[in-house]
Amino acid sequence: MAAPRFRPIEECATEGRSRQTVAADLDGTLLLSRSAFPYYLLIALEAGGLLRALALLASVPLVYLTYISVSEPLAVRTFVYIAVAGLRVSDVEAVARSVLPRFYAGDVHPEGWRVFRSFGRRCIVTASPRVMVEPFARAFLGADRVIGTELEVDGSGRATGFVAQPGVLVGEHKRQAVTREFGDALPDVGMGDRESDFDFMSICKLTDRIVPVAIATKESMFHGSTVRGLKAMDPYFFFINPRPTYVITFLDQLPRELTCGGGKSPVEVANYVQKLLARVLGFECTSITREEKYGDRRSRVASNDDGPGEANSVST
Structure with missing residues (x-):
């Protein structure tokens, strides 16, 4: 059988959603861009300096090759390590509050936003570090919950460059994170953009209007x-x-x-x-x-x- 085929976001109705819950991916779903690289670059530049930003830029060919030939989680881990290793988490948070929202806002997907805002309860689940996206997601997209990859932090408040358990929220890890967050009260609708989102989208409740x-x-x-x-x-x-x-x-x-x-x-x-x-x-x-x-x-x-x-x- 073929892989699951989900309805295009343009076909999703928005009426009667005020009492429902949605869980949505960020890149390519609520944002037009499918790649989070520009935002990692801003974090590296603003919180770490020019040399760190250049190092991240130089890593793109290798990371892209890793993404398509090895795994998406490993590619994300590489970006995270280069972008934040050794930085104070408070500095990353400051950039996420003061710099990133301006750029995120200019990249909002109009159809994704049309559907997302119609729900009474909104959750964003993303492979990007939570600390990087949460200020924008809550203040500008009205997200009630933000589930993202967690950074590992040492005793001095600096990011080690590694990610905390359960790891990068991709595929099954993303689904498990949504399940832990919501328990039996699963979201009514899941929104995603790529095959690795299918796992978390399929724990969402099913509509009663099914046309095979x-x-x-x-x-x-x-x-x-x-x-x-x-x-x-x-x-x-x-x-x-x-x-x-x-x-x-x-x-x-x-x-x-x-x-x-x-x-x-x-x-x-x-x-x-x-x-x-x-x-x-x-x-x-x-x-x-x-x-x-x-x-x-x-x-x-x-x-x-x-x-x-x-x-x-x-x-x-």
Whole structure:
């Protein structure tokens, strides 16, 4: 089965959200930019000086290579170390209060903000250090809670350059952080921008208005569906086909009795919809989990016996 497909933010309704809770990622979701590098650079320059900023700038090619070939958490750890190691946390906080908000404000995603502000309770969950984003998130975006990567601080109040447990909030760590923060009262809606956000988005409650959408790809020469290779190359191989085609089938909306509102659990809803899509696409569901299929916990986003991860791929 394909990875979960979530609705574009432009299609998210804002009516009747005043009593609901949203958990949203920051970069690429509430901000237009998908990269937090410019803000790390400002921290390095304003709190650490020109040499530190130049060192951070020089590290970009290596960090980018690490991001696409090794892991996103390691890339974030590298930026964090170069940007803040040895700095007083109070200096980082001062820059976050006085300098960063001006630049964050100019980068706000209009559609993300339109949806985010419609909720009565707002939470931001991000891989960036919490101390770096919290002043802006609370004062300008009206966030009630800010969950971010925590810096490790020594006894003198200086950042060691390392991150505290549970580590960089990416993928499963982000999901676990949201679960710890909210317990059983999970957010009603999750907002994210990349595949590593799928984990935390899928612990959010499901809508009762579910319209399954089956998407099949038609290829004649090259197959963009690698399992253990570089997934970023899949679209490239798909589109170099002479006539690449998507076949999209909109199914009927699920009756209420087959949704959470009708008494079904999120897992039951997800599994039912998965079987429905499989039947339309000509697939057969198995008990193999995504972790077993890909052999990589970092890429796990959904499976039949691994919680309701697949459900948001078909929610309206």
